[in-house]
Amino acid sequence: MTTASDPAPPSRLRAQSPARRIASRPEFGALLGTIFVLVVFGILGFSSSANLGFGGGFISLGGAAGVLELAAQVGILGASVTLLMIAGEFDLSVGAMIGASGMLLAILLAVYGLPPIIAFPATFAFALAIGALNGWIVIRTGLPSFIVTLATQLILAGGTIALTRAITSQTIVNVPASAASDPITKLFSANLITVGTARFNVELLWWVAVVVVGSWVLLRTRFGNWIFAVGGSAQAARYVGVPVRRVKILLFMATAASAALYACITVPQVGSANVLNGTGKEFEAIITAVVGGTLLTGGYGSVVGSALGAIILGATNLGIFYAGINTDWYKAVLGLLLLLAVLVNTYVLRRASGARA
Numbered sequence: 001m002t003t004a005s006d007p008a009p010p011s012r013l014r015a016q017s018p019a020r021r022i023a024s025r026p027e028f029g030a031l032l033g034t035i036f037v038l039v040v041f042g043i044l045g046f047s048s049s050a051n052l053g054f055g056g057g058f059i060s061l062g063g064a065a066g067v068l069e070l071a072a073q074v075g076i077l078g079a080s081v082t083l084l085m086i087a088g089e090f091d092l093s094v095g096a097m098i099g100a101s102g103m104l105l106a107i108l109l110a111v112y113g114l115p116p117i118i119a120f121p122a123t124f125a126f127a128l129a130i131g132a133l134n135g136w137i138v139i140r141t142g143l144p145s146f147i148v149t150l151a152t153q154l155i156l157a158g159g160t161i162a163l164t165r166a167i168t169s170q171t172i173v174n175v176p177a178s179a180a181s182d183p184i185t186k187l188f189s190a191n192l193i194t195v196g197t198a199r200f201n202v203e204l205l206w207w208v209a210v211v212v213v214g215s216w217v218l219l220r221t222r223f224g225n226w227i228f229a230v231g232g233s234a235q236a237a238r239y240v241g242v243p244v245r246r247v248k249i250l251l252f253m254a255t256a257a258s259a260a261l262y263a264c265i266t267v268p269q270v271g272s273a274n275v276l277n278g279t280g281k282e283f284e285a286i287i288t289a290v291v292g293g294t295l296l297t298g299g300y301g302s303v304v305g306s307a308l309g310a311i312i313l314g315a316t317n318l319g320i321f322y323a324g325i326n327t328d329w330y331k332a333v334l335g336l337l338l339l340l341a342v343l344v345n346t347y348v349l350r351r352a353s354g355a356r357a
Helices: 010-015 018-023 027-052 061-086 094-110 116-141 145-168 183-189 203-220 222-232 234-239 244-270 281-291 303-322 327-352
Strands: 172-174 191-195 198-201 272-274
Touching: 027 303, 027 327, 061 198, 061 203, 061 222, 061 244, 061 281, 061 303, 094 116, 094 145, 094 172, 094 244, 094 272, 094 281, 116 145, 116 183, 116 244, 183 244, 198 203, 203 222, 203 244, 203 303, 222 234, 222 244, 234 244, 244 272, 281 303, 281 327, 303 327
Parallel strands: none
Antiparallel strands: 172 272, 191 198
């Protein structure tokens, strides 16, 4: 039995018109939102940038580079968070994991003098272990992942501050110049191409790789079918032989690894790690997933949609600045985007399923 919020079954989708089949895709609302945001801020940014002296501002190569940089960073998180949300779980610890992973990397490089070829894998190993622990606790205790990962967030945030002060007597640790110029470090921080003032960094390739791999896993592999099944009904998935525990633990490990990747990209670029890095990024990742068409209830979503959601967030962040709007409004705009995305996704899904409100 299906409800109004359930995606249309395959037999129904085959009977739908091409327009309705397109509208039933999770990415459809995100695509419309992306076009809308780019057009609105393109107009506002262009009209105000002349007065602000930006020479084209939002509609320029520099503006595109800025949007893509912001989108790539949150998009790396959003892709893995999307997969976890499709499976019906949340991870609120990714923001604190960014700060903890980044500080661990900086301390290993600066304080203990480890070479990058050891420090970077150690950082990912730490994140994967915490992710596995999150998944194991959720599975073993039956507690909501919201509560478990909220606790992990607090533990990581507090532990990062306390241990960093104990080891370095500071809250900011600089990356040594020798480590910053190492080829391993350049894999995460290198500049791909510079055109005028526009810089396109290697994080764009990491973002594309994460989205492509995530989308392929979700849509082309048995594991992807398991993710949808677990999100639809974990109990029903167990009855048909889906390894629910393994799926959830691996997905929690993926979100933690994406947070570590975010840290490994941003820390060398900035040249230092701060204990407050990543604060609030868990909410941006969730907004990216929801704006991209993922349902909060699980069982429905798209990694490609999350990439579009990341572009929307990046364009909004930079567009507010170029439009001459006070940037203090950014979080208010994010809240509005989240509410609109939930309403639009629910409406589009009901219409695509042939339901009547």
